[in-house]
Amino acid sequence: xxxxxxASRPSKSRAGKRAPEPPQQYASTDxxxxxLDRQIGALFExxxxxxxxxxxxxxxxxxxxxxxFLNVGPHHPSTHGVLRLVxxxxxxxxxxxxxxxxxxxRGVEKICENSDYYHVIDQVDPLEYVSALFQEWPAxxxxxxxxxxxxxxxxxxxxxxxxxLLRISxxxxxxxxxxxxxxxxxxxxxxxxxxxEIVEMLAALTxxxxxxxxxxxxxxxxxxxxxxxxxxxxxxxxAAKEVESSATLLNENEIFVRRxxxxxxxxxxxxxxxxxxxxxxxxxxxxxxxxxxxxxxxYPELDFNIPTRDEGDSLARYxxxxxxxxxxxxxxxxxxHNMPDGPVMASLPRLIRPRPGRAWAAVEGPRGMLGxxxxxxxxxxxxxxxxxxxxxxxxxTLPALATGHLLADTMTIIASLDPVMGxxxx
Amino acid sequence: xxxxxxxxxxxxxxxxxxxxxxxxxxxxxIRIAPADVPEVLRTLHDVVDLxxxxxxxxxxxxxxxxxxxxxxxxxxxxxxxxxxxxxxxSRDDPRAPSATFLWIGAEWLEREAYDMYGxxxxxxxxxxxxxxxxxxxxxxxxxxxxxxxxxxxxxxxxVRHVERTHVSADPAEGPEAGIRRAPVS
Amino acid sequence: MAVGDRGSGARKPAxxxxxxxxxxxxxxxxxxxxxxxxxxxxxxxxxGQPTEVxxxxxxxxxxxxxxxxxxWGALQVIPTNADYxxxxxxxxxxxxxxxxxxxxxxxxxxxxxxKNDMDRWGMFPFRASPRQSDVLIVAGxxxxxxxxxxxxxxxxxxxxxxxxxxxxxxxxxGRYKRSYSVVQGIDRVMPVDVYIPxxxxxxxxxxYGMLQLGQLVKDxxxxxxxxxxxxxxxxxx
Numbered sequence: 001x002x003x004x005x006x007a008s009r010p011s012k013s014r015a016g017k018r019a020p021e022p023p024q025q026y027a028s029t030d031x032x033x034x035x036l037d038r039q040i041g042a043l044f045e046x047x048x049x050x051x052x053x054x055x056x057x058x059x060x061x062x063x064x065x066x067x068x069f070l071n072v073g074p075h076h077p078s079t080h081g082v083l084r085l086v087x088x089x090x091x092x093x094x095x096x097x098x099x100x101x102x103x104x105x106r107g108v109e110k111i112c113e114n115s116d117y118y119h120v121i122d123q124v125d126p127l128e129y130v131s132a133l134f135q136e137w138p139a140x141x142x143x144x145x146x147x148x149x150x151x152x153x154x155x156x157x158x159x160x161x162x163x164x165l166l167r168i169s170x171x172x173x174x175x176x177x178x179x180x181x182x183x184x185x186x187x188x189x190x191x192x193x194x195x196x197e198i199v200e201m202l203a204a205l206t207x208x209x210x211x212x213x214x215x216x217x218x219x220x221x222x223x224x225x226x227x228x229x230x231x232x233x234x235x236x237x238x239a240a241k242e243v244e245s246s247a248t249l250l251n252e253n254e255i256f257v258r259r260x261x262x263x264x265x266x267x268x269x270x271x272x273x274x275x276x277x278x279x280x281x282x283x284x285x286x287x288x289x290x291x292x293x294x295x296x297x298x299y300p301e302l303d304f305n306i307p308t309r310d311e312g313d314s315l316a317r318y319x320x321x322x323x324x325x326x327x328x329x330x331x332x333x334x335x336x337h338n339m340p341d342g343p344v345m346a347s348l349p350r351l352i353r354p355r356p357g358r359a360w361a362a363v364e365g366p367r368g369m370l371g372x373x374x375x376x377x378x379x380x381x382x383x384x385x386x387x388x389x390x391x392x393x394x395x396x397t398l399p400a401l402a403t404g405h406l407l408a409d410t411m412t413i414i415a416s417l418d419p420v421m422g423x424x425x426x
Numbered sequence: 427x428x429x430x431x432x433x434x435x436x437x438x439x440x441x442x443x444x445x446x447x448x449x450x451x452x453x454x455x456i457r458i459a460p461a462d463v464p465e466v467l468r469t470l471h472d473v474v475d476l477x478x479x480x481x482x483x484x485x486x487x488x489x490x491x492x493x494x495x496x497x498x499x500x501x502x503x504x505x506x507x508x509x510x511x512x513x514x515x516s517r518d519d520p521r522a523p524s525a526t527f528l529w530i531g532a533e534w535l536e537r538e539a540y541d542m543y544g545x546x547x548x549x550x551x552x553x554x555x556x557x558x559x560x561x562x563x564x565x566x567x568x569x570x571x572x573x574x575x576x577x578x579x580x581x582x583x584x585v586r587h588v589e590r591t592h593v594s595a596d597p598a599e600g601p602e603a604g605i606r607r608a609p610v611s
Numbered sequence: 612m613a614v615g616d617r618g619s620g621a622r623k624p625a626x627x628x629x630x631x632x633x634x635x636x637x638x639x640x641x642x643x644x645x646x647x648x649x650x651x652x653x654x655x656x657x658x659g660q661p662t663e664v665x666x667x668x669x670x671x672x673x674x675x676x677x678x679x680x681x682x683w684g685a686l687q688v689i690p691t692n693a694d695y696x697x698x699x700x701x702x703x704x705x706x707x708x709x710x711x712x713x714x715x716x717x718x719x720x721x722x723x724x725x726k727n728d729m730d731r732w733g734m735f736p737f738r739a740s741p742r743q744s745d746v747l748i749v750a751g752x753x754x755x756x757x758x759x760x761x762x763x764x765x766x767x768x769x770x771x772x773x774x775x776x777x778x779x780x781x782x783x784x785g786r787y788k789r790s791y792s793v794v795q796g797i798d799r800v801m802p803v804d805v806y807i808p809x810x811x812x813x814x815x816x817x818x819y820g821m822l823q824l825g826q827l828v829k830d831x832x833x834x835x836x837x838x839x840x841x842x843x844x845x846x847x848x
Contacts, residue, residue, distance in 0.1 A: 056552035074760050077709050077739040081716075082757055102557035103757040104713055107573075107790040109542075110566055114573055114789065123786065126752075129714035145451050192724035199721075210714055210811050275481045275531030288480065294452070294500065294507065360453055360498055360507055362482060371483050371498065388483040388498075392538075393531045422713050425557060425754075558792065559756050566791050573789045 060098050066090050070407070074103045080177065080414060081421025083395075092406050097399045104425040112385040117143055117217060117352040120385060124372075125211040127387060128423035131170040133163055134365035135387070135423075136215040138372035141296060141361035143217045146354035146376050154342040155219035156298045161335040162202060162214065163363075164328040165232075168239075169198040170366035171321045171328075172246065174418050178318060179250055181415040182259055190246035201231040218346030236332065243325055251322070260314040264401035264413035267312055274400075275393040278368025279320040280417055284312040290364035301338075304331050314416035321418075324366075353380050367391050367418050389423035427452065428506040435508075438473055439466050444513065455509040460495065460522045463512050467528055470499060470508070477501050478508055481529040486539035490569045493520045493545060515545060517568075524549035542567035695829075701745065701771065702825035708744035709737040710764065712751025715778035715811045719750040722814030734821060741767040746824065747801075748817075752780035752787060753794045765801050773824055776803045777817060779810045786810060 063069070073084035082103035088096040108127060112120045124139050125132040137159065144151060151159075176191025199209045204227040206214040214221050250256045266276070271284040281288055287308045291299045307323035309316040354376040362371035368390025375384040394417045402410045431454055432447050442462045448455040458466050470478040478499035487494040493515040499508045515522055524547040525532040536547040537556040544565040547553055555562060564571055711719055723729045723737065738744040741764045753761060765774065776797050779785030784795035797803060804827055807820040 054552045054554050057554065074757060075710060075764055077737075082712055102555070102559070103754060103760075104752060105557035105754055105756065105792050106752050106787050107566060107792050110571075110573060111787065111790055113567075126714050126786075129717060188720075189725050192721055193726060196721060196724075196726045209813065210717060272479055273528075273530050275529055275535075277480075293502070294505070357450070358453075358455070358509070359451070360483070360509060362507070369482060373483060373485060373496065373498065375487065384487050386483070386485045386487075386496075388485070392534055396531055396534045571791075573791060 057098075060086075060088065060096055063088070067095055072410075074100075080181075080419050083414075083419070083421055083424075085398075085410070087402075087407060087410065089407060094402050094405055094407055094410055097402045097410065099395060099398055101395075101421075101425055104421045106426065108426050109385055109387065112382060114381060116380045117354075117382065120382060121215060121217075122211075122213045124387065125213060126422055127389065127426060128365065128367065128370075128391070128420045129210060130173060130420055131166045131366050132211050133159075133166050133214060134363060134370055136213070137163065137363045138361045138370050139374075139385075139387075140215045140217050141363065142359040142372045142374040143352070143354065145359040145361060146357055146374060147217065147348070147352070149218045149346050149348060151219055151297075151346060152343045153298065153340045154223075155344045155346075157335050157339050158220050158224065158344060159215065160297055160299065160302070161332055161339075162205070162212075162220075164331045164335070165198050165202065167366045168243065168325050168328045168332075169195045171325045172243065174321050174366070175246070175250065175318070178415040179256070181411045182256065184250070184253075184256070187246065187249050190249065194243065194246060197231075197235055201228055201235065204228045204231060216345060217352060218348050219344045221345075223344045232336075236329075236336070240326075240329055243329070248322070251319070257315060259409075260318060260412055260416065262311075263314045263405060263409045264416060265311070265313045266397055266401060270397070270400065271312070274397045276368070276397060277390045278365070278394070279324065280317055280368065280394050280397075282306065282308045283316040283320045285310045290362050290369050294362065296361070296363060302331055302334050304328075314412050317416040317418075351380055353378065362388075365390065367420065367423075368394060387426060389426065391417075391419040391421075391424045395419045395424060428454065428504045431504045431506050431508075434475055438476060439469055442466050449506070452506050453509055454504075454506045455511060457511045457513050460512040460515050463495070463497075463510075463523045463525065464527065466510065467497070467525055470501075470510075471528055475503060477503050481525070481532060482507065484525065484532050484535035484539065486543040486545050486567070488517070488543055488567065488569050491517070493517055493543060495522050495539065495545060497525070520545040522547055526550055541565070544568065698829050702828040704733040705746045705773070705821065705825065705828075706736050706738050706744045707734055707746045707748045708741055708764065708768065709739050710747055710749055710761070712749070712753065712757065713780070715750035715780070718811040718814050719748060719777060719817060722817045727814040727818060729818060729821065732818075732821065732825070741765075742769060744768060745771070746773050746775055746821075748775045748777050749781045749797050750777040752778075752785070753797050753800075754792050755794055756792070758794050758800055761797075762800055773804045773828070774801055775805045775807065775820060775824060777807045777820070778812060779808055782806045782808050 067088055067090045070087045070089055071084065072087055074082040076083075084100040084103065086098040086100065087094055088098075106126075108123055112123050115123060121136050121139055124135045127135045143149075172191045172194045176188035179185075179187035202212060202214075203209045205225065206212040206221065266274075266280065266284045268285045271281050271286060276284070277288065277290075285308065287306050289306045290296070291304075292306055304327045307320050307327065309320055356376055356378045358373070358375050360371060360373045362369050364370075369388075370390060371388035373384070373386040373388070374382050377383040395414075398410075398413060398417065401413050405413070427449050429449075432449060435447060435454070435456060436443070439456070439458075442458045442465065443456055444459060445457045456466075470476050478501040480500040482498040482500050483496070484498075485496050487496055492513065495512040495515065497510040497512070499510065501508065512522060520543065522545055524536055526536070526547075526549060533550055533552055534556060536545075536550050537553060539545050540547060540550075540553050541555045541557050542565060554560065558566070707719075711717075721727060723735060729735055734746075741747075745768075747765055747768060749761065765772075774797070776782050780787060780793065781797045784790075784793055787793040788795065794800060805820045805824045807816055809816055812820075
């Protein structure tokens with residue numbers, strides 16, 4: 001054994017001692033042997049400098065220590081369509097998100113400028129393909145304003161009836177996709193059962209399962225028929241119970257609630273500043289619903305509530321949709337009871353040529369306020385056909401909502417905002 | 427049609443209006459110069475008896491001669507939609523002030539107007555293309571961007587799209603032959 | 612409207628640098644040379660060899676691409692009955708890739724869920740990863756921006772693979788025939804085995820198409836490397 005070195009212990013008393021001088025480790029930065037941090041960092045920069053142009057791009061595509069980019073999409077099972085997210089992560093926590101859109105941009109507005117008004121109604125369906133009638137509705141409303149057409153009351157009731165059916169279908173699909181994005185594979189099957197029934201009903205009425213092309217300027221394309229009414233009666237007799245059971249599959253599921261409570265809180269002021277509409281706005285405490293704020297069609301005669309919640313988190317957005325399903329069932333009930341007789345289509349000239357002018361109309365779709373701004377120049381094609389889709393502004397809140405949460409919560413937030421990429425990308 | 431809205435607007439923003447307030451059905455329309463957009467929007471948003479707090483839409487319009495930026499607003503104080511047309515943006519160098527100081531949601535709407543028309547919104551922190559690929563060089567919704575008349579005549583095949591299509595074979599028609607112009611109204 | 616020359620002189624407002632730089636700069640490839648590390652053995656990690664051909668067209672011109680038997684190597688001597696059985700297995704267990712782009716995706720999902728159940732024919736597992744799937748069902752409009760990622764998905768799928776064009780937009784461009792940003796039919800960018808028209812086609816239509824694909828697989832007619840690869844539409848269209 002080597003001899004033990006005598007340990008030199010410092011004396012325990014501190015009298016008369018000053019703090020020891022720090023060791024001389026730092027050379028001057030002028031010394032060429034010294035590399036500053038950023039020079040060292042440049043050697044190991046994993047991402048080459050991205051040619052930034054805008055301020056936001058510059059601040060987003062600059063990585064700090066410990067951050068990384070993760071590219072989610074555009075092909076991803078959880079992104080409601082082709083949405084690409086560039087997520088800046090610090091570990092598992094999201095620092096920032098940059099959604100990249102446009103993977104489904106089909107140029108519908110340009111095509112509509114080169115189509116006559118009937119074709120515009122058809123072209124506008126596949127935008128929010130989940131709820132196609134809600135795209136046609138503001139388009140025909142704005143065309144009716146341009147042409148000063150009065151829609152018969154029966155047609156209005158049919159529009160409301162089919163619209164609310166489609167709203168229920170869209171909300172049930174929302175529930176299913178929400179669960180699917182979080183990993184629950186069962187509710188989507190229940191949702192698709194309901195959706196298939198509603199959509200078969202509408203196929204009996206309009207002829208198509210998804211892209212209905214049913215509304216016309218001045219009414220709807222065809223009257224209610226026996227097949228539709230029998231399917232509808234059948235469905236209504238068990239609707240409330242079935243919808244409740246499939247929609248409330250998740251309400252008391254602890255995993256679901258814990259994953260969605262307090263995730264992506266959108267407060268009232270931010271929601272208004274982002275221009276968010278629909279269930280997302282009502283979940284943040286603003287009771288704005290176009291059916292009440294700026295009524296159209298026969299909604300003033302119908303009795304329904306506007307569910308509103310204050311929390312603004314993902315769970316509130318989900319629960320609002322469930323409440324809206326119940327309200328929609330009430331509305332359908334009233335429509336069926338009060339359905340007037342009469343024509344379903346106003347009499348119009350065959351060639352639709354509105355006089356020159358501008359018209360804006362907005363309806364309340366399942367995702368928010370859908371608006372259409374039409375400029376007519378007197379010819380049989382619209383001069384400018386602009387569709388405002390609510391999902392675009394709903395999705396714009398994503399960077400603000402997802403910051404600070406984990407990556408998995410990003411999917412929760414997207415699912416709760418319910419974007420449909422067809423509408424966003426037009 | 428809200429007549430009181432017309433008087434309130436004339437009282438508050440009357441100095442900015444470039445044409446009389448136009449009301450039809452349930453819409454009220456005002457026309458202003460693009461440079462006045464920030465003040466007008468701020469006034470409409472803050473004033474207690476106007477309170478246009480909800481931005482419904484922001485879009486660009488190409489009339490063939492000039493470009494416009496059109497805002498649609500909603501207020502709980504009135505039963506009308508308000509349309510603000512910022513008229514007179516030149517087609518060669520389209521610039522307009524950004525509304526993002528008031529509604530941050532306008533950022534993406536202005537990106538869309540830039541992508542489709544080329545209108546540069548000054549003050550928008552993120553003005554890049556939103557729908558088209560970032561290296562796309564045209565602005566599709568402009569009136570001089572023509573769609574192919576018939577797919578068989580489109581010169582493109584494969585992945586990359588056509589940008590300028592169906593140029594008229596008739597040399598007598600000038601380069602602006604296909605542009606539809608808006609009525610002067 | 613010259614993109615790129617928007618310089619506005621000395622004082623730029625907040626949020627300047629708004630206009631993109633020239634398109635050439637944006638689309639120029641960013642090449643990062645590997646200067647950090649070198650392996651001791653210069654032939655390791657495929658050092659010094661050209662990369663394997665990965666593009667379908669070039670691969671289709673090589674021997675391995677033309678002749679499927681080459682992939683079995685020593686098992687070539689097994690008579691064709693085994694190939695028949697293998698194709699039977701493949702046909703009854705086609706795993707689609709979850710590639711729903713737009714509206715037709717909903718009919719695809721509808722055909723996979725309870726009412727029209729594709730699981731009866733073994734097609735239920737919609738894989739999220741292209742490495743694990745057999746069939747690429749392109750459901751929904753293919754835009755020019757999405758064409759790149761979709762082609763990359765197709766190339767990532769291991770052979771044998773088949774492609775199904777679901778809906779009018781993928782068959783021929785459909786209702787977007789005049790659009791500036793829609794690929795006029797996916798057969799311009801990838802070889803298609805089954806075309807299913809409709810806007811959107813009914814789920815029963817998709818199931819019929821998938822059964823036809825199964826028949827194609829069993830008849831070895833749709834064998835993926837004996838078809839023409841690449842755009843099948845002539846140039847003058």
